Amino acid sequence: KGKRAFIAGVADDNGYGWAIAKSLAAAGAEILVGTWVPALNIFESSLHRGKFDESRRLQDGSLMEITKVYPLDAVYDNPEDVPEDVKTNKRYAGASNWTVQEVAESVKKDFGTIDILVHSLANGPEVSKPLSETSRKGYLAALSASSYSYISLLKHFLPIMNQGGSAVSLTYIASERIIPGYGGGMSSAKAALESDTKVLAFEAGRKKRIRVNTISAGPLGSRAAKAIGFIDMMIDYSFTNAPLQKELCAEEVGNTAAFLASPLASAITGAVIYVDNGLNAMGVGV
Numbered sequence: 001k002g003k004r005a006f007i008a009g010v011a012d013d014n015g016y017g018w019a020i021a022k023s024l025a026a027a028g029a030e031i032l033v034g035t036w037v038p039a040l041n042i043f044e045s046s047l048h049r050g051k052f053d054e055s056r057r058l059q060d061g062s063l064m065e066i067t068k069v070y071p072l073d074a075v076y077d078n079p080e081d082v083p084e085d086v087k088t089n090k091r092y093a094g095a096s097n098w099t100v101q102e103v104a105e106s107v108k109k110d111f112g113t114i115d116i117l118v119h120s121l122a123n124g125p126e127v128s129k130p131l132s133e134t135s136r137k138g139y140l141a142a143l144s145a146s147s148y149s150y151i152s153l154l155k156h157f158l159p160i161m162n163q164g165g166s167a168v169s170l171t172y173i174a175s176e177r178i179i180p181g182y183g184g185g186m187s188s189a190k191a192a193l194e195s196d197t198k199v200l201a202f203e204a205g206r207k208k209r210i211r212v213n214t215i216s217a218g219p220l221g222s223r224a225a226k227a228i229g230f231i232d233m234m235i236d237y238s239f240t241n242a243p244l245q246k247e248l249c250a251e252e253v254g255n256t257a258a259f260l261a262s263p264l265a266s267a268i269t270g271a272v273i274y275v276d277n278g279l280n281a282m283g284v285g286v
């Protein structure tokens with residue numbers, strides 16, 4: 001029987017979430033995605049109008065099928081958490097059941113169980129501010145959207161994950177090395193995500209033999225990365241300085257996620273896996 005994956009954080013065909021969906025689909029998994037509520041309409045209409053058809057194409061020529069798109073805002077765990085101004089915001093009012101708990105309930109109702117959970121989302125409203133100039137509110141918002149969102153997803157999806165399943169998230173080396181420009185507490189958020197990956201691996205492993213890993217990905221010109229503003233420089237830097245002087249393709253990250261979700265990775269859990277052309281191993285730029 002094929003596996004079923006829920007991928008949180010897909011809103012176009014440029015990011016890592018999309019690439020992971022494709023690699024999992026190519027490996028035979030059924031694909032469900034969670035799309036940020038404000039991006040839902042444009043994503044769904046583009047999907048239905050065929051705007052993504054070229055990038056839906058898999059190696060064997062077939063097109064990736066997304067069985068269902070769920071609206072999701074991973075900053076809210078249940079309806080009681082949603083402030084009035086968000087509830088009535090017109091970008092949210094059109095959708096329903098988009099808190100983490102409700103999405104997990106909907107997936108349970110629609111499909112029963114999943115095997116693979118992917119967290120490919122981050123948000124830091126003050127990312128362009130240096131850490132030392134970040135407000136408390138901005139810092140906590142970065143942690144809420146980028147780190148706690150993973151705990152919340154795992155908490156709510158664990159009960160419907162099959163024994164032996166796999167969860168994976170995306171992190172960035174700014175958690176452990178200084179990357180000027182990755183501010184607003186986003187570096188802290190990634191450090192929390194990596195630490196949490198270990199503790200969650202223990203808890204989910206003991207509970208249901210579920211493996212929990214994170215991929216430390218190199219720079220990609222996604223929508224989120226472009227919003228930070230320094231992505232072209234980081235891509236150039238990586239090309240110049242990494243052991244492998246080649247472009248990093250989103251597909252290479254997707255394939256790693258598919259590997260981690262597969263039985264080939266049956267003893268890998270609590271790990272940070274670098275998919276960055278080896279840049280993390282360099283001590284100085286050359």
Ligand code: NAD
Nearest residue numbers: 011015016036073074120121122170172219220222224225
């Ligand atoms: P992306 O824009 O494709 O993905 C980010 C997604 O997060 C978007 O779809 C956005 O709609 C969604 N999102 C934001 N806030 C949300 C919320 N509250 N609830 C639900 N969804 C929300 O960009 P990406 O760069 O592919 O990012 C995916 C992951 O990869 C992130 O964790 C990011 O930090 C990580 N990453 C990216 C790079 C890079 O260079 N692009 C490098 C390393 C790690």
